Amino acid sequence: MNLSDLYQRAPVPVQNAFATGYGLKELPRRHGGQFRREVFDLNVRQWWPEEELQVDQDSRLRSMVTWCAARVPYYRDIFGELGLDPREIRTAADLSQLPILDKEIVRADPDRFLPDEPRPKLIAQTTGGTTGTPVRYWATLAAVRANYATYEARCRSWAGVHLGQRMASFHGQPIIPESQEGGPYWRRNLAFNQVYFSVYHLNSLTLADYVEQLENFQPQVIAGYTSAVHRIARGLLDAGDIGRVRPTAILVSSETLTPAVREDIQTAFGCRVTNAYSLGELVAFISECDHGELHISTEYGIVELADNPAGPGSEIIATGLINKGMPLLRYRTGDLAIPADPVPSACGRGLPRVSEIIGRVDDVVRTPEGATVGPAPMSLAFQRVPNLRRAQVRQDSLEEITVLLEVDTAFSSGDEEFLVGELRKRLGPSIRLLVEKVPTVPRTSGGKERLVVSSLTPQEGSQ
Numbered sequence: 001m002n003l004s005d006l007y008q009r010a011p012v013p014v015q016n017a018f019a020t021g022y023g024l025k026e027l028p029r030r031h032g033g034q035f036r037r038e039v040f041d042l043n044v045r046q047w048w049p050e051e052e053l054q055v056d057q058d059s060r061l062r063s064m065v066t067w068c069a070a071r072v073p074y075y076r077d078i079f080g081e082l083g084l085d086p087r088e089i090r091t092a093a094d095l096s097q098l099p100i101l102d103k104e105i106v107r108a109d110p111d112r113f114l115p116d117e118p119r120p121k122l123i124a125q126t127t128g129g130t131t132g133t134p135v136r137y138w139a140t141l142a143a144v145r146a147n148y149a150t151y152e153a154r155c156r157s158w159a160g161v162h163l164g165q166r167m168a169s170f171h172g173q174p175i176i177p178e179s180q181e182g183g184p185y186w187r188r189n190l191a192f193n194q195v196y197f198s199v200y201h202l203n204s205l206t207l208a209d210y211v212e213q214l215e216n217f218q219p220q221v222i223a224g225y226t227s228a229v230h231r232i233a234r235g236l237l238d239a240g241d242i243g244r245v246r247p248t249a250i251l252v253s254s255e256t257l258t259p260a261v262r263e264d265i266q267t268a269f270g271c272r273v274t275n276a277y278s279l280g281e282l283v284a285f286i287s288e289c290d291h292g293e294l295h296i297s298t299e300y301g302i303v304e305l306a307d308n309p310a311g312p313g314s315e316i317i318a319t320g321l322i323n324k325g326m327p328l329l330r331y332r333t334g335d336l337a338i339p340a341d342p343v344p345s346a347c348g349r350g351l352p353r354v355s356e357i358i359g360r361v362d363d364v365v366r367t368p369e370g371a372t373v374g375p376a377p378m379s380l381a382f383q384r385v386p387n388l389r390r391a392q393v394r395q396d397s398l399e400e401i402t403v404l405l406e407v408d409t410a411f412s413s414g415d416e417e418f419l420v421g422e423l424r425k426r427l428g429p430s431i432r433l434l435v436e437k438v439p440t441v442p443r444t445s446g447g448k449e450r451l452v453v454s455s456l457t458p459q460e461g462s463q
């Protein structure tokens with residue numbers, strides 16, 4: 001029996017002790033060594049002019065590329081096949097000489113992305129809960145620390161959050177056994193001063209328990225998946241319970257934050273929401289500053305914005321600069337962003353920006369007429385429907401979609417007609433719309449919620 005099985009079978013107090021034990025082991029790993037130095041340096045560099053950050057980034061890129069070509073089998077082959085000298089990649093602009101790397105290539109043979117022996121000690125990372133099978137991914141200890149240092153300096157500190165503050169977390173760790181019936185749906189990690197809530201057990205039946213626990217704990221910070229934090233916020237708003245939980249900061253990530261969702265969360269908790277974007281593969285870090293701008297951390301990774309033929313926004317292609325354990329160059333993330341206007345930032349930081357992160361490339365519905373309807377219009381279709389909690393669109397054929405709805409008891413046939421009308425406006429006259437009410441919209445294996453789950457390929461859409 002391994003540690004995870006033992007944990008799953010243990011009684012709740014023992015699981016709490018496990019969580020704290022995990023925290024005690026994890027703290028030095030995250031915050032030891034160069035962590036404080038890196039936080040300090042990141043704080044200094046955020047004010048550098050953009051040109052200096054660019055020079056700094058290019059030098060990090062050269063170091064990464066030459067390392068990859070010398071030590072990593074996949075890249076050794078790529079440079080060989082292209083007849084390309086790695087020293088020719090001198091700046092971010094030169095990266096276009098390398099092919100874009102699809103997740104499938106990494107998933108098929110992850111070992112080819114690991115450096116030759118002697119290999120640095122590698123730590124397994126959690127990745128890719130958004131679609132299908134996760135990619136197996138490893139990082140060096142230095143990369144893990146650089147990641148946490150960036151989160152500290154470029155996200156938590158921008159939101160006014162400090163180490164050690166009382167924190168409620170809603171991320172994808174399966175801390176509550178799936179078979180558990182009844183609460184509590186959270187575990188305490190005293191080392192982190194944290195209550196970790198299960199996102200998998202959060203639904204309309206358990207919501208009141210979550211709110212009560214949050215009220216008792218009164219976290220200073222709430223951090224987690226956007227959908228989970230939004231569920232709590234909606235619960236507070238629907239019950240007229242604004243002010244029951246009073247954090248000073250809310251950090252959301254991993255899922256799209258629409259203006260309507262942001263407003264719900266801010267109203268329910270009476271504090272600012274700070275958005276951030278990163279991946280388990282440690283290739284890009286984008287976070288919201290105190291002026292509401294989304295800044296790219298240039299030391300962490302290079303963000304290229306590639307055309308997205310299917311709709312609005314550009315796809316983020318990312319080149320990681322912090323992890324020599326399993327380096328990914330020009331990695332296709334499947335995430336969509338809108339480029340920022342080329343004007344100086346309002347906060348005065350030199351870090352470049354994107355204007356918005358709007359969803360995933362495959363969050364699209366394809367219609368019999370040949371249209372591809374992207375994440376932004378789809379989420380707008382649902383935003384103004386009364387008494388609707390959450391929705392998910394599932395598509396397995398061009399002719400038909402199933403719309404799963406989580407609704408309030410007050411949801412009427414008029415509300416449903418309104419929703420169908422909103423969908424028709426965007427999806428055209430001929431697609432069949434099946435509406436099905438469910439207690440909870442399904443989550444991915446990583447605990448995230450998707451607006452659109454489609455098994456169609458782009459080829460099927462263009463037929």
Ligand SMILES: [Zn+2]
Nearest residue numbers: 289293345347
């Ligand atoms: Zn800013």
